[in-house]
Amino acid sequence: MKTLTLKPAILLMTGLLALGSAQAQNTVQQSPLTPEHFAALDRNKSGGVSKEEYEVFMRESFQKMDKNGDQRLTPAETSGVLTAEQFAAVDANKDGAITLDEFIEHVMRDFDRYDYDKDGQLKP
Template sequence: MRNKRGIATALAVALGLGAASAVRTAPDEAAQKSFDSADVDGDGKVSWEEYRNRMLHVFHQMDHNGDGRLTPDETPPAKDKSGQPVKGGTVTIEAFSASIEKLFKAADADGDGVLDPDEWVGAPRKSGK
């Protein structure tokens, strides 16, 4: 359970730092900038490779000591759905990678293997299918 909370915390932090906006409405300026930064080839879509690279970049930025793990001292405080503080656990890069793959697939509403701007904005709120 502790590791799952840590993964959730890491994902929330990574998403908040630039992978998507938590707003479900049309993309705002910050979400668009985030989308554009992940859309490396400029085709108006974010592929799994572009998404993974963006998320791993954020992971590595957070991993201050470069050991391939995010520890509670490397992640900002997080809160659960009720607003209560959650103590994070250690998250390995392998667990993080598996979690972002599930998140990408859940956000890809039309199943075409890429995220368009609307799917990007909804990514953090989508549930697995």
């Protein structure tokens, strides 16, 4: 089975876009994520984004993307943030919508995959 993963930079960018950061929107077109982007998510200033910080951020991102508040993301709500292929990969039960559980399960699995040194943090 083919697994589509979102690299940490893409995952963080997805969240930044969902939160409406004008800087993030410009960054998508112009340059990769910088240490400053990571620092903004590093709430405890440990030098990396912990699993807990990341999950809180991604839950907030889900809520921002969920424009109608129904706890499900549609392709329309995620257009410009997720490609059709990424949406399909996150929609685990293939019902055409992404629930909070599906979203969190996917992004946290990707967090674990890209925590290369297994210290519980993503770093720039």
